[in-house]
Amino acid sequence: xxxxxxxxxxxxxxxxxxxxxxxxxxxxxxxxxxxxxxxxxxxxxxxxxxxxxxxxxxxxxxxxxxxxxxxxxxxxxxxxxxxxxxxxxxxxxxxxxxxxxxxxxxxxxxxxxxxxxxxxxxxxxxxxxxxxxxxxxxxxxxxxxxxxxxxxxxxxxxxxxxxxxxxxxxxxxxxxxxxxxxxxxxxxxxxxxxxxxxxxxxxxxxxxxxxxxxxxxxxxxxxxxxxxxxxxxxxxxxxxxxxxxxxxxxxxxxxxxxxxxxxxxxxxxxxxxxxxxxxxxxxxxxxxxxxxxxxxxxxxxxxxxxxx
Amino acid sequence: xxxxxxxxxxxxxxxxxxxxxxxxxxxxxxxxxxxxxxxxxxxxxxxxxxxxxxxxxxxxxxxxxxxxxxxxxxxxxxxxxxxxxxxxxxxxxxxxxxxxxxxxxxxxxxxxxxxxxxxxxxxxxxxxxxxxxxxxxxxxxxxxxxxxxxxxxxxxxxxxxxxxxxxxxxxxxxxxxxxxxxxxxxxxxxxxxxxxxxxxxxxxxxxxxxxxxxxxxxxxxxxxxxxxxxxxxxxxxxxxxxxxxxxx
Numbered sequence: 001x002x003x004x005x006x007x008x009x010x011x012x013x014x015x016x017x018x019x020x021x022x023x024x025x026x027x028x029x030x031x032x033x034x035x036x037x038x039x040x041x042x043x044x045x046x047x048x049x050x051x052x053x054x055x056x057x058x059x060x061x062x063x064x065x066x067x068x069x070x071x072x073x074x075x076x077x078x079x080x081x082x083x084x085x086x087x088x089x090x091x092x093x094x095x096x097x098x099x100x101x102x103x104x105x106x107x108x109x110x111x112x113x114x115x116x117x118x119x120x121x122x123x124x125x126x127x128x129x130x131x132x133x134x135x136x137x138x139x140x141x142x143x144x145x146x147x148x149x150x151x152x153x154x155x156x157x158x159x160x161x162x163x164x165x166x167x168x169x170x171x172x173x174x175x176x177x178x179x180x181x182x183x184x185x186x187x188x189x190x191x192x193x194x195x196x197x198x199x200x201x202x203x204x205x206x207x208x209x210x211x212x213x214x215x216x217x218x219x220x221x222x223x224x225x226x227x228x229x230x231x232x233x234x235x236x237x238x239x240x241x242x243x244x245x246x247x248x249x250x251x252x253x254x255x256x257x258x259x260x261x262x263x264x265x266x267x268x269x270x271x272x273x274x275x276x277x278x279x280x281x282x283x284x285x286x287x288x289x290x291x292x293x294x295x296x297x298x299x300x301x302x303x304x305x306x307x308x
Numbered sequence: 309x310x311x312x313x314x315x316x317x318x319x320x321x322x323x324x325x326x327x328x329x330x331x332x333x334x335x336x337x338x339x340x341x342x343x344x345x346x347x348x349x350x351x352x353x354x355x356x357x358x359x360x361x362x363x364x365x366x367x368x369x370x371x372x373x374x375x376x377x378x379x380x381x382x383x384x385x386x387x388x389x390x391x392x393x394x395x396x397x398x399x400x401x402x403x404x405x406x407x408x409x410x411x412x413x414x415x416x417x418x419x420x421x422x423x424x425x426x427x428x429x430x431x432x433x434x435x436x437x438x439x440x441x442x443x444x445x446x447x448x449x450x451x452x453x454x455x456x457x458x459x460x461x462x463x464x465x466x467x468x469x470x471x472x473x474x475x476x477x478x479x480x481x482x483x484x485x486x487x488x489x490x491x492x493x494x495x496x497x498x499x500x501x502x503x504x505x506x507x508x509x510x511x512x513x514x515x516x517x518x519x520x521x522x523x524x525x526x527x528x529x530x531x532x533x534x535x536x537x538x539x540x541x542x543x544x545x546x547x548x549x550x551x552x553x554x555x556x
Contacts, residue, residue: 041478042449139350168349170549194476239490255483258507300479
């Protein structure tokens with residue numbers, strides 16, 4: 001692929017803090033105009049990768065480009081082309097909403113008015129509080145202000161490090177609607193999240209854990225490529241059942257997942273026999289069905305394969 | 309200590325800050341041994357309500373008991389009889405696993421002989437024996453959270469309050485954490501838990517949903533789904549939270 005069609009190119013990036021390998025030979029590409037999700041738990045290395053890409057940290061080895069520019073050689077140029085929303089709230093708490101916006105605009109030599117159109121769908125939601133200090137805003141308002149500040153200089157690549165962590169389900173889904181809007185306007189977006197259910201909102205995702213990539217693909221392909229029979233089962237005593245399921249040999253893995261426990265079956269798995277077994281063990285109202293995996297099932301499978 | 313069936317039993321609990329009513333006449337009970345999910349959108353009043361239930365703040369009005377003590381005046385006693393764990397503050401990072409256990413056990417008045425026994429039991433149960441002398445700060449987040457739960461139950465409280473205990477934890481460890489909750493519950497400990505993961509709400513025996521300072525729904529996950537004609541608790545949450553007037 002021609003480099004110019006890529007918003008971000010990461011090849012073989014490693015970074016250690018003392019003896020801890022935060023990133024271990026990571027490679028991935030983000031195409032222009034796509035929303036690329038970095039999905040993984042705390043400690044997976046998401047923030048380290050972000051810091052390297054926005055030129056706040058140097059990698060130990062490997063190459064990375066943003067907007068076609070090298071993160072080490074061209075770091076000054078990159079800084080004016082990227083918008084970065086760190087995981088920790090990093091605006092000035094003593095400045096008002098309006099003052100924060102003006103400050104960030106002036107850093108990049110623009111005015112709020114100049115690029116108002118780009119931020120308007122988000123900024124207009126908090127503008128009526130423009131004289132309130134940033135430190136006194138609710139979580140959702142801080143999030144919107146941080147996104148507005150990251151956008152005010154009209155960056156070509158947007159980096160959002162866990163923008164939805166600690167935010168409730170409704171606000172999270174509204175936030176993703178805003179991202180989709182920005183994508184429509186041509187921005188390339190790299191976004192990280194620990195919430196697996198947000199993966200489906202991305203064009204492509206990388207599942208990462210312990211500093212390396214488990215898989216990169218579209219969310220749909222990942223689910224389609226799931227290569228084991230998966231069942232959901234529920235009954236009147238879910239904890240007892242879980243302990244029983246763990247002892248069944250034809251079950252490769254089983255785990256809680258909301259209303260049902262999921263069963264990753266091996267070839268010898270026999271549905272009728274399991275139901276009989278569970279009934280014999282005194283469990284009632286047993287309901288067992290084949291289920292379609294989601295990204296969390298994929299992640300668990302990849303992690304389990306790795307831990308074996 | 310009262311012997312009734314309810315470990316939490318509150319009526320019209322209300323908290324005002326100036327003219328703002330953060331918690332608005334909430335009335336509910338939690339049975340002993342129950343896993344109770346306390347849901348709500350950001351800004352709905354969950355944290356304020358939880359602080360009152362944990363004896364950290366007194367209600368503006370209302371009445372009730374937690375672990376048999378009066379929520380309007382026995383905050384200190386409540387604190388001593390409950391376990392509490394939050395995502396933000398869990399353990400001292402520059403103390404070892406064992407030192408954290410000794411410190412918290414000591415604070416809660418666990419006798420040193422009991423403490424030694426319980427600590428070694430817990431280390432074994434958690435597969436942490438080799439990490440006994442490891443600084444907590446160098447443990448992965450998921451391990452810290454499991455350890456924090458264990459530490460919060462060292463003094464054998466009848467009820468443990470968990471404030472978003474699994475935020476950011478990987479999917480496998482998150483489930484291991486919930487198995488610890490299941491186990492504690494099966495041994496009779498009451499669990500009061502908040503979470504943003506809606507699948508976790510389904511693991512609870514009953515869940516309540518706070519909107520604008522009030523409890524708008526409270527029942528078993530199955531009944532709530534039926535009542536709101538929702539396929540999942542996630543969907544029920546969205547239906548109720550979209551009706552919220554305040555918040556973000």
